[in-house]
Amino acid sequence: MLQKNIVTLAVGSLLHYLSPAEKSRAMLMFFLQIIASLLDVFGLASLVPVVMLASEPGSVQKSKWASWLYNLLGFQTEKGFLLFAILAIFAFFLIKNLFTSWISYKQVRFTADVALNIVDKQFEKYTTLPFWKFQEIGTARVVNEALVIPTSYLNGIMRQIFVFLSEIIIVFIVVLGILLYQPELFVILVVTLVPTTFITYRVLKNRSQELGHELDIQRPRAYAMVMDTFAGFVELKLANKLGRFRNRIYENQRYIQSMEARSYLYNLLPLRVIEMVAILAIVTIFLYSLLFSGNMSNLVTIVGLFAAAAYRLMPSVNRILTAMVTMKQHIYTIEALDAFREAEWQTHKVPQKATVSFENNVEFNHVSFTFPGTAKPVLQDVNFTVKKGEKIGFIGSSGSGKTTLMNLLLRFYSQQNGEIRVDGVPLTADYTEAWHRLVGYVKQDTFLMEGSLRDNIALGEEHPDEQRLAYALEQASLADFVKTLPEGLDTVAGERGAKLSGGQRQRIGIARAMYKQTQVLVMDEATSALDNQTEREVNEAINKLSGTDMTILIIAHRITTLRQCDRIYELKNGRIAAVYTYDELVAKHV
Numbered sequence: 351m352l353q354k355n356i357v358t359l360a361v362g363s364l365l366h367y368l369s370p371a372e373k374s375r376a377m378l379m380f381f382l383q384i385i386a387s388l389l390d391v392f393g394l395a396s397l398v399p400v401v402m403l404a405s406e407p408g409s410v411q412k413s414k415w416a417s418w419l420y421n422l423l424g425f426q427t428e429k430g431f432l433l434f435a436i437l438a439i440f441a442f443f444l445i446k447n448l449f450t451s452w453i454s455y456k457q458v459r460f461t462a463d464v465a466l467n468i469v470d471k472q473f474e475k476y477t478t479l480p481f482w483k484f485q486e487i488g489t490a491r492v493v494n495e496a497l498v499i500p501t502s503y504l505n506g507i508m509r510q511i512f513v514f515l516s517e518i519i520i521v522f523i524v525v526l527g528i529l530l531y532q533p534e535l536f537v538i539l540v541v542t543l544v545p546t547t548f549i550t551y552r553v554l555k556n557r558s559q560e561l562g563h564e565l566d567i568q569r570p571r572a573y574a575m576v577m578d579t580f581a582g583f584v585e586l587k588l589a590n591k592l593g594r595f596r597n598r599i600y601e602n603q604r605y606i607q608s609m610e611a612r613s614y615l616y617n618l619l620p621l622r623v624i625e626m627v628a629i630l631a632i633v634t635i636f637l638y639s640l641l642f643s644g645n646m647s648n649l650v651t652i653v654g655l656f657a658a659a660a661y662r663l664m665p666s667v668n669r670i671l672t673a674m675v676t677m678k679q680h681i682y683t684i685e686a687l688d689a690f691r692e693a694e695w696q697t698h699k700v701p702q703k704a705t706v707s708f709e710n711n712v713e714f715n716h717v718s719f720t721f722p723g724t725a726k727p728v729l730q731d732v733n734f735t736v737k738k739g740e741k742i743g744f745i746g747s748s749g750s751g752k753t754t755l756m757n758l759l760l761r762f763y764s765q766q767n768g769e770i771r772v773d774g775v776p777l778t779a780d781y782t783e784a785w786h787r788l789v790g791y792v793k794q795d796t797f798l799m800e801g802s803l804r805d806n807i808a809l810g811e812e813h814p815d816e817q818r819l820a821y822a823l824e825q826a827s828l829a830d831f832v833k834t835l836p837e838g839l840d841t842v843a844g845e846r847g848a849k850l851s852g853g854q855r856q857r858i859g860i861a862r863a864m865y866k867q868t869q870v871l872v873m874d875e876a877t878s879a880l881d882n883q884t885e886r887e888v889n890e891a892i893n894k895l896s897g898t899d900m901t902i903l904i905i906a907h908r909i910t911t912l913r914q915c916d917r918i919y920e921l922k923n924g925r926i927a928a929v930y931t932y933d934e935l936v937a938k939h940v
């Protein structure tokens with residue numbers, strides 16, 4: 351199969367991220383770059399005649415162009431003319447370098463803007479992932495794809511493609527000049543530089559690409575390990591396993607560092623190789639003239655010219671090669687940015703309906719669900735109806751499908767068969783956002799962010815409504831607790847709510863749902879780490895909510911939690927196996 355050339359690949363991928371306006375900006379940038387390259391070459395070329403004129407007195411009059419300019423500007427002495435010429439060249443270099451710096455600034459700004467766009471697009475892509483896909487990918491990988499990859503793409507592809515294109519122009523101009531001026535030298539240059547550049551690139555390109563891919567696999571592993579070590583700090587410390595985790599991180603880092611070192615080396619190699627080739631060419635010309643032609647003055651001219659040409663060409667060819675090798679190393683960033691771009695949830699984000707009416711009931715109608723990539727259905731033919739304002743309990747052994755059922759109701763998953771209807775209307779994808787405005791979810795492990803209790807309840811709202819906050823605290827049985835805190839709602843919860851007890855964390859979740867004015871509350875009672883006191887606190891909050899007209903669905907692991915429920919469904923192997931009242935359930939378990 352024909353492998354796409356790295357330059358075409360890079361340009362193609364870059365074009366995808368540019369809006370029409372940015373494409374015009376890129377074209378302008380490219381055009382300015384050509385001018386800068388021309389000025390670069392012209393600057394160096396202009397030095398040669400001036401130096402030649404200065405080295406041979408009287409030569410100004412002999413040269414057609416120099417004498418024309420001399421007379422035009424009305425100079426009286428050759429010295430004055432040469433002084434003027436060298437100052438003019440200085441002024442030219444000054445302006446040229448100001449201009450090229452300005453272009454570099456523009457280019458850096460431009461690529462940084464595009465990179466910002468890409469970060470944003472990556473975030474958009476990952477926040478619209480279906481929940482199951484997100485779980486499959488994992489946080490460490492998402493951090494890598496959304497934050498690290500765009501920067502690597504910026505440095506490894508975008509900036510390199512600009513370097514590549516501008517240096518190609520310089521090489522082209524210089525080589526063309528040499529071809530016209532000294533065809534012999536042109537042949538020497540082509541014979542020496544082309545095969546070596548080609549061979550160096552061939553040797554490095556596959557290794558570079560593999561290296562990039564391997565780094566892309568290893569980096570998220572490193573993040574995951576560090577995240578695990580600190581998320582599991584307590585357990586790992588008690589099990590005396592922190593040292594082992596440290597060793598694993600060390601091994602992973604050692605591997606990454608050795609690859610980084612190789613990658614650095616690959617970027618240095620082209621310069622060394624090209625330098626060797628240049629000196630080898632000089633030696634060859636030298637030997638050839640010495641042994642076969644015997645004409646030493648001719649030798650000095652050719653070697654001198656070759657050295658001058660190589661002096662200008664070598665850095666350019668080096669930069670071209672390095673840019674190509676670097677792009678090869680970063681090919682994985684193009685692939686990572688491409689990932690999921692064509693997936694169906696990306697290509698047509700469903701236009702959303704403004705509201706969903708919920709006045710009567712929510713109904714599960716023959717709902718079945720199987721996780722993608724698995725064979726066994728987790729839910730099968732589930733049917734039940736919850737009237738508005740009812741409190742419904744769900745029980746069942748671990749793995750019976752309770753959480754999955756709630757995730758379907760919350761639209762984090764989509765059922766393959768059947769319908770979930772609200773007031774008779776199927777909850778299709780276009781109702782997702784409207785439905786999310788009505789529902790709240792208190793998970794087993796309530797999510798708490800680094801911030802104050804206020805931030806955690808209002809989820810970062812800039813100006814939270816104080817009245818609603820007070821009501822939410824009251825309903826979640828948190829008001830008394832908050833009063834005991836010197837800083838009240840401004841108390842910081844600590845990382846993942848570390849400064850709060852399990853019961854307090856769950857009640858923050860309840861307060862959050864109350865603040866949001868949730869109409870349908872889904873609660874997943876915590877299974878572990880709830881002592882009697884905490885359980886009482888959470889139950890107190892749930893009992894309080896029972897007095898409201900909120901519709902509540904509770905997954906419970908303790909029967910006592912379900913005291914206020916109108917009905918309790920028991921799930922077994924993904925099916926509704928029985929329906930109880932609270933008294934029936936108590937009688938059954940006595």
Ligand SMILES: Nc1ncnc2c1ncn2[C@@H]1O[C@H](COP(=O)(O)OP(=O)(O)OP(=O)(O)O)[C@@H](O)[C@H]1O
Nearest residue numbers: 482485721724728747748749750751752753754755
């Ligand atoms: N992302 C997933 N991919 C594949 N299978 C999954 C996934 N999440 C859950 N499952 C499987 O689906 C089944 C139901 O899981 P679910 O979390 O709904 O059970 P549950 O009744 O809530 O259990 P628990 O009471 O322990 O929380 C389990 O067998 C589980 O292994």
